[in-house]
Amino acid sequence: MSSIDALLNNNKNPDHAMLEQALSRFASHPLFDQPDSFYCDSPYLRPVRPQDLREFNFDSVLALAELKQPSHLMAQRLLLNIYEQDLIFLPQQKKLHLEEFNAFYDEGLRGAGAAIRPMLERHVFGWLDSEVSVSGNWDVDTFKGYADEVLDRVARTPSALLDCIGNSRNPANAARFFLIQCAGDFLSEASAMARNVLGNFGPAQSELFKILIDEYGYGVAQKKHSVIFESLLAECGLNPAVHYYWQFYTATSLALINYFHYVSANHRHFFRYLGALFYTEASLALVTRAQAQAMRIAFGDTVDTLYFDEHAHIDVHHGKMAFEQLIRPVVLRYGNQVLPDIIRGFEEFRLLQDVADAELFAHVAWHDELSQWRPGPPPALPAGARSHPFHECRDDLSVTHVHGATELFAVDKGTLRLVCSPFTELNLSAGQHVVIPQGLLHGSVITSDHCSYTVTSLE
Ligand SMILES: [Fe+2]
Ligand SMILES: [Fe+2]
Incomplete structure (x- = not known):
């Protein structure tokens, strides 16, 4: 059974x-x-x-x-x-x-x-229900004051992405891994937004439509944001095909894309969508400058950073439009009752973005560590540690995944390739091991006729 x-x-x-x-x-x-x-x-x-x-x-x-x-x-x-x-x-x-x-x-x-x-x-x-709670008496101006403070803090905080890429042992590959995380979203940019422009909700609908057509390049293929991003991927040595790097998206990068679909597929969440849209457009206007700079650190001054430059420019307008032409008129028309969901969307997407950034940085740090990998003695196992043996044949491929605990991955017989990113692979043979930290993406492919390996939880 x-x-x-x-x-x-x-x-x-x-x-x-x-x-x-x-x-x-x-x-x-x-x-x-x-x-x-x-x-x-x-x-x-x-x-x-x-x-x-x-x-x-x-x-x-x-x-x-x-x-x-x-x-x-x-x-x-x-x-x-x-x-x-x-x-x-x-x-x-x-x-x-x-x-x-x-x-x-x-x-x-x-x-x-x-x-x-x-x-x-x-x-x-x-x-998100337990992490984000909105209480108190908000009106549209107190929310604006709060949002300005939050965005001002984003503007004044030095870019952690810039640090991550600039301090990596291999800034180009760190930048490529960052671009891969963006690709799942940017290659079909603003698709979730398009779910929200149908129906009839007055002047705000037309304002949202204006943002949408900016994202879609006003019907000019070369100006469509996803097309500009394709050029950037190709220029940085990456394949621009949709989801070519599917197996290398972190769970929290996927969460950023899915959140927008989640609050857009069911229009009960429309007001949350508006808040999240405001946060993403307004914050992108601020962080894309550092993203462009990160590209130049990684790939030199000749890389065309148009994708990020375009957003540093247009998202200033989109952020303002999202608040002044969408949120403000909607709240004035429908009352403060819609504000809690708008604020909730703003806060939820902000939190999701922070969580996704942290997961990206953890991956880049591990890739850096693995670039220094040398065979060595295995770590001591905790008392009662349980090992799971695996036996596989040539070309058996384990789709990328994560473990809920940090694990010791040891090859007992034969050889395999551990794949942690398109640029971080380890060829391991019998007697060699690597520690795979909790929650970090990896897959493997067997490179000998037969291979046996053991996975042991270190927690
Ligand atoms: Fe865009
Ligand atoms: Fe935008």
Whole structure:
């Protein structure tokens, strides 16, 4: 009996059984199952490691401190696949596989995704309810005063990204890893925004539409922000195809994209969307200057930083528009009752951005550490440490994932390649080991006919 069957039999609640079935159906779809590479050559191939499903309980709500857990990464990957079935992707460099196209947008697969979406949203975003609470008597001017203070602090805080890239042992690769984190979002920039421009909500609707058409380059392909970002990726030696680096998105980078879809797919969250939009546009106007500078540190003065320069310029206007033309008139028209959700969106996206930055920096620090890796004696194991042995064959590929605890990864027989980023790989052979910290992305591929390795929790 499969684990999914067991779950179905053990649970008397038919709704729960249906959810489990939909989860299994969606996650195990061939498009999201085992790939043969760490890189995704098609916008429809987005591996999620369905073999891990049995270990996770998506019914629970993760706490902020639990975002390094593997179920967070899997749920964020699943959610992006679900949300992006609403967007149109066609390959730009490769030929179109019509069967993959039809399969990605298949009605049954969409139905399964729609069924599991609320559960996954609760699992990954439910923690925001306890971390962000809005109390007190706000009006639009006290909120403006508060937001100005927050944004002023962002403007005055030295860029941690600049430090991270500038102090890396390999600034170019650190910058590339940062660009990969952006790519999941920027290559279909403002798609979630487009979910919010339909319907009829008065003058604010037309103001939002203006921001949207700026992002889409007023119908001129070369000016579309995602196209400008494609050029930057190519110039920095990266593949600009949509989700080519799918396996290297951190869970919290995915959370930034998914949050906007989350508050835009269900319009009950529209006021949260407005607050988050205001934070992102206003803060981007401030941080993109440092991002452009980081590109120059990494790649030299000749790199074309138009993508970031354009945002340093246009997002000053977008930030002002989001407040003065959207939030202020909406609050004046519909009353202070809509303010708590607007403030909540502002605070939630700010928090998500900080969490994502910290996760990016932790990855770059580990990649730097691994660049100095030398064979050495294994660390002492904690008393009662349990080891799990694995036996695999040549070319067996383990899709990138994270562990909920820091682990010792030791090769006992044969050879394998541990892949932590497109630029950080270790070839390990029998007798060699590496410590994999909690929550950091890695995958592996076997490079000998047979390979055995052990994974031991160090916590
Ligand atoms: Fe933009
Ligand atoms: Fe913008």
